[in-house]
Amino acid sequence: MDEVAATPRSLKHVAVREYVRSLVEGADAGSPAPSERELVQRFGVARMTVRQAMDALxxxxxxxxxxxxxxxxxxxRRRVGRLTSFTEDMERRGMLAESQTLLARREQAGPGVAKALGITPGDAVIHWKRMRYADNAPMCIEDAYLNEVLLPGFLQAAMPTSLFDALAARGLRPTWAEDAITSDKANAEEANLLQVQPGTSVLVVARRALAGEKPVEVSRSVYRADRFTLWVQLGEES
Amino acid sequence: MDEVAATPRSLKHVAVREYVRSLVEGADAGSPAPSERELVQRFGVARMTVRQAMDALxxxxxxxxxxxxxxxxxxxRRRVGRLTSFTEDMERRGMLAESQTLLARREQAGPGVAKALGITPGDAVIHWKRMRYADNAPMCIEDAYLNEVLLPGFLQAAMPTSLFDALAARGLRPTWAEDAITSDKANAEEANLLQVQPGTSVLVVARRALAGEKPVEVSRSVYRADRFTLWVQLGEES
DNA sequence: TAGTGGTCTAGACCACTAT
DNA sequence: TAGTGGTCTAGACCACTAG
Known part of the structure; x- marks a missing residue:
């Protein structure tokens, strides 16, 4: 009824948590945080409330x-295998990412693509094939299929540079992906596009990307191995 | 003094937690767990204690x-990039892993290896180079350097099939690794060992593995791309 | 309306660490 | 000995869900 509705309660443990976070952010590892009883005094709350706040941190x-x-x-903590887009990946390497669309159209899903996207063969998919450049030189050929049902009007809209940004705008930024990584020799078409000799060794990344539970993208990317090293961090369960 | 020392207290929240875990393990997703108040009744504990148990789960x-x-x-939950040994990896693929040692000796660390292992150039390292077979056919050449200080008497002991097992026995099973993955053409020696034509495309994985905070292994593995696809799962922060 | 999880109180005793 | 986190109690009111 009144304007308090947006923040119905003060959520004391949140207040304590964020206070401690602000104290601690940017501090060196090993610096002491306030003791629990000290926070009890400062905020005038019960100790269990303080513990709830600290538990979260x-x-x-x-x-x-x-x-x-x-x-x-x-x-x-060590970070484990974060999922990034080509654009983000190149930025992290200090390179400028650019794209050139080779093909962008609506197609019917073949059996392989359909299975990977969790749809029925013959369902509509968006087929988007692009050259990817880094610092103005060819880096990768990316051939992607997207679930059309999740992306209405995608082809009609202005094609963005970053697929991940476009997906994020629809609340479909991939949160999980499985990559199958192999090595191959560039065929004539690939060699021509990548501007390398035919038979040059290339790195091939086949990706299936999901946003939450929904498969959104399946792709095959062919990288110039002389310009690209894939970095992967692996860890035990957190 | 007496035999109770091993379990000094009953830790009620642990009892509740493990009780609920036993109920829930193997149950289908979506099955209801006991309510908190129900557990309060059953165990005769306070609700905060039950909540502590449930929080953990x-x-x-x-x-x-x-x-x-x-x-x-x-x-x-989806699993993100687990760290496995060659032996475990092959087992997961339903293949039998075997090894043949090509070289195993104590050496002085060069600058690159020293930096990766966090030691000083000239410090002792164990250089261990092996052929890796899967189902009796060549799969990979693995060339590894280990921090000798962490592994006293390693070369004198019987060389095990699994490096990870050997490290685990010393409490040094790698918990985190960073891989740099590239593609290359097999040189004459590699082609001979892998039993492929020279110039065949191979997958090269350079790994730096840590046990906790301690770098224990740095290695370069050359895989036959026709037999091996590397699978990687990537996710956002958990 | 009954039941659930979310939040919170005002204490208590314990084992452990540091001085 | 003083201070810390770990555990625990016996209540309470709230918002939300479901029948």
């Missing part, structure tokens, strides 16, 4: 508890 | 809370 990996000693800023 | 990804409805078995 601990499970986030920001803090580390040491019984009998106190709570401290944890060393940053 | 929720953050493990085993349970999912739905306010106003209850707590349910969560759908299994």
């Amino acid at each position: 601990v499970s986030e990996g920001l803090l580390e508890r040491m019984p009998g000693r106190g709570t401290f800023v944890a060393r940053p | 929720v953050s493990e990804g085993l349970l999912e809370r739905m306010p106003g409805r209850g707590t349910f078995v969560a759908r299994p």
Whole structure:
């Protein structure tokens, strides 16, 4: 009824959590965080409330508890295999990513693509094939199929440089992907597009990308191995 | 002093947690877990204690809370890029992994290896080069350097098939690795060992593996691309 | 309306660490 | 000995869901 509705309660544990986060952000690993009883005093809340706040930061990996000693800023966790787009990947390498569309049209899904996208063969898919450049030189040929049902009007809209951005705008930024990575020799067409000799060794990445539970993209990317090294971080379960 | 020392306290929240885990393990996703108040009754504990138990299972990804409805078995989380050994990898592919040592000796670390292992050039390293077979056919040439300081007497001991097992026995099973994946043409020696034509396209994986904070292994593996596809799962932060 | 999870209180005792 | 985090109690009110 009144304007308080947007934030119905103060959520004390959130207040405590964000206060501690602001203290701790940017601090060196090993710096002490306020003790729980100190936060109880400062905020005038029960200790269980403070613990709830700290629990969240601990499970986030920001803090580390040491019984009998106190709570401290944890060393940053190692990051495991983040999912990035070509554009983001090139940016991370300090290169400028550009694209040239080779083909963009509506097609009927073949059996392989249909299975990977979790649709029925013959269903509509968007077939988008692009040359990918980094610092003005050929880097990769990307051949992608997208689930048309999830992307109405995609081909009519102005084609963006970043597929991930376009998907993100529809709330479909991929959150998970499985890649199958192989090595091959460039055929005549690939060699021509990549501006290498036919038979040159290329790196081939076949990707199936999902946004939440929904498969959105299946693609095959052929990289120039002389310009591109794929970096992967692997870890045990967090 | 007496035999109770091994389990000094009953840890009620652990008892509740493991009880719920046993109920829930193997159950279908979406099945209801006992309600919190039901567990309060059954165990005669406070609700906060039950919540502590359930919190653990929720953050493990085993349970999912739905306010106003209850707590349910969560759908299994997607796994992100697990770190496996060659032996485990081949087992997962339903193939029999075997090895043949080509070289195993103590050496002085060169600058590149030293940097990767976080030691000083000239420090002792173990250089271990092996042929890796899968189902009795060549699959990979693995050329590894290990930090000798962490593995005293490694060369004197019987050389195991699985490096990961050997490291695990010393509490040094790698928990994190960064791979740099490229594609190349087999040179004469590689072609001979892999039993392919020289110039055949091969997949090259350069790995740096850490156990906790300690770099233990740096290696370069050359795979037959016609027999091997590398699978990688990528995800956003959990 | 009954039941669920979400939040919160105001205490308590314990084991452990550091001084 | 003083302080810390770990565990636990016995309540309470709230928003939400479902019948």
